[in-house]
Amino acid sequence: MEREFQGVFVIDLDELERLLRVGTPGPWERNTNSSRDTRWVNAAEGDRDIVCDLDEADVSPAQQWDNAALIVALRNAVPELIARLREAEAERNKWMKGCIRADKVIERELARAEKAEVERDDEHELQLVVCLQRDDALVRAEKAEAEVEVRVAEILSRGERLDRVISRAEKAEAERDKVEFSRGEEVGVLEDDVAGLQTRAEKAEAEVKRLTEDKCPGGGYHKRAPCRFCD
Numbered sequence: 001m002e003r004e005f006q007g008v009f010v011i012d013l014d015e016l017e018r019l020l021r022v023g024t025p026g027p028w029e030r031n032t033n034s035s036r037d038t039r040w041v042n043a044a045e046g047d048r049d050i051v052c053d054l055d056e057a058d059v060s061p062a063q064q065w066d067n068a069a070l071i072v073a074l075r076n077a078v079p080e081l082i083a084r085l086r087e088a089e090a091e092r093n094k095w096m097k098g099c100i101r102a103d104k105v106i107e108r109e110l111a112r113a114e115k116a117e118v119e120r121d122d123e124h125e126l127q128l129v130v131c132l133q134r135d136d137a138l139v140r141a142e143k144a145e146a147e148v149e150v151r152v153a154e155i156l157s158r159g160e161r162l163d164r165v166i167s168r169a170e171k172a173e174a175e176r177d178k179v180e181f182s183r184g185e186e187v188g189v190l191e192d193d194v195a196g197l198q199t200r201a202e203k204a205e206a207e208v209k210r211l212t213e214d215k216c217p218g219g220g221y222h223k224r225a226p227c228r229f230c231d
Contacts, residue, residue: 013089024043032065
């Protein structure tokens with residue numbers, strides 16, 4: 001009527017119901033015959049058959065009477081106990097189904113939580129990579145800015161040198177213009193002198209030409225004085 005399952009004794013209700021069907025129908029009752037000092041258990045209805053004669057029991061009459069009370073109480077309570085156990089088992093099965101559904105929900109939520117945790121870890125790892133890349137970019141940007149500052153300083157230094165060179169060039173150009181102007185003045189004076197000399201040369205050539213055209217037969221030149229060949 002009962003079996004052990006994982007350390008817990010489970011009542012076999014089907015077996016109890018089978019025994020109730022094959023046994024003497026209840027309810028039962030206990031009886032005694034004081035004149036004969038006998039005690040027994042019999043069916044309370046119908047032919048009132050004696051179910052159990054307690055006279056042969058190895059206990060005292062008082063204990064026999066108490067055992068009869070126990071037997072009667074248990075027999076009469078068994079149908080109600082079975083009904084209640086059936087109801088309790090139905091509730092238990094219902095609760096077990098709810099627990100199974102709850103376990104599935106919990107497993108599903110745990111899986112979602114684990115997935116979310118993995119995604120969160122992946123996101124954190126991605127953020128870490130992005131932060132490292134950003135830090136590397138910042139370092140590279142700072143290095144580039146420093147290089148730009150150095151180049152700008154070099155360019156500015158070259159600009160200052162270029163300004164000095166330009167200033168020197170401008171001064172040299174001004175000096176050159178001054179020298180050219182001075183040379184121009186000197187050339188003008190020389191040109192004037194050359195023009196004067198040319199004029200004098202032209203006059204001398206004209207005079208020579210005039211004198212040459214007045215040759216005498218003797219091959220001489222006329223003078224202011226008469227030639228001896230032409231006289």
